[in-house]
Amino acid sequence: MDARERLARAARIKGSSLAALSRMIGRNGTYLQQYITKGSPRKLEEDDRRRLAQFLGLDESELGGPQEKSYVKPQSRDWIDVPRLEIDASAGPGALGAQERAFDAFRFSRRWLIEQGLDGAQLSAIRVVGDSMEPLLREGDEVLVDRRDQPFRDGIYVVRIDDTLFVKRVANQGAGRFSLLSQNLAYPPIHVDAEELEVVGRVVWKSGRV
Template identity: 75%
Template sequence: MSLAALSRMLSRNPTYLQQYITKGSPKKLEEEDRRTLAQFLGVPERELGGPKENSYAPRSDSEWVEVPRLDVDASAGPGTSGAQEKVFDAFRFSRRWLAEQGLDGAQLSAIRVVGDSMEPLLREGDEVLVDSREAPFRDGVHVVRLDDVLLVKRVASKGGGRFSLLSQNLAYPPIDVSADEFAVIGRVVWKSGRV
């Protein structure tokens, strides 16, 4: 990447970094510019003239957890038949962030949402992080298997071993099931998607 391109990335004049390096003008980089460059280049801020304390430094690999992205769709609609759960990629999450959320990276996976039954909460193409830890059931958004079909639905207990699988989109009626008719794969704890 050229100095001009890096300068434009900082929303500066294309000669900004060239002048900084060759003429010493400005005498030091603005703090925000320095931090942005350090993050982009993957180097500590101190290598760009920043202070040693309280500045950006790239995290070591041990501080990250890779969560597998599975080649599986969870239907927010009529249903998709279960495909092979092949890993094709991964999301990287900060180990600290996962701990703050009370999540265990070894129990997480990410899958795609297809269909519109969970709109506006989940849209087609969103990916959801599914926590598959065994825990006492509580109402919420879950990925479930029903008749060999994976669904993403809001699951609510009706008592007496009966449950409702609810869509956010009211065009889809609730599905009433007994505990032995479906399996909870995991709780949806995070989503990503395009704005």
């Protein structure tokens, strides 16, 4: 299997389109499609190859790079790549959800995920915007969202109301009613009926600068 076939196969396994991968490396949306189908360019540039190998969990040599310059080890059972999505969850007045497209990934230790009870979880990372969840979550933090279908319990969730995404503390008020609560007391609670609310996933971890 040559480098082009390996790239196409890895993209399919990852669930990423060639257009999205092209944009991830700063190229136009048809760049990798032309590379694979038309052989133009003849080979990937070093920086492009390195970023693609890192994101797809491949050795650089599998994408046409020299063996001695491999950036990452071949796919390892010890690590899980969690996609970072091109969407924001608002901790303010609400953010419209964009297309859920991965542009990068966080790499987590499989052992750590098991220790956190997240082995087998459907995980993705999205960025927080707004200040309503301060000081718990600040604008620019990224949160790890467990999207498994599981029994609801009060906690921090990413939820969708209509086409708007929020990250809030969600409390079950009973009788089919829920409250969306902010950490910042300047923001009043939002009360909704169950049919108005779509739970995207539970927030289980956050990253952010100190």
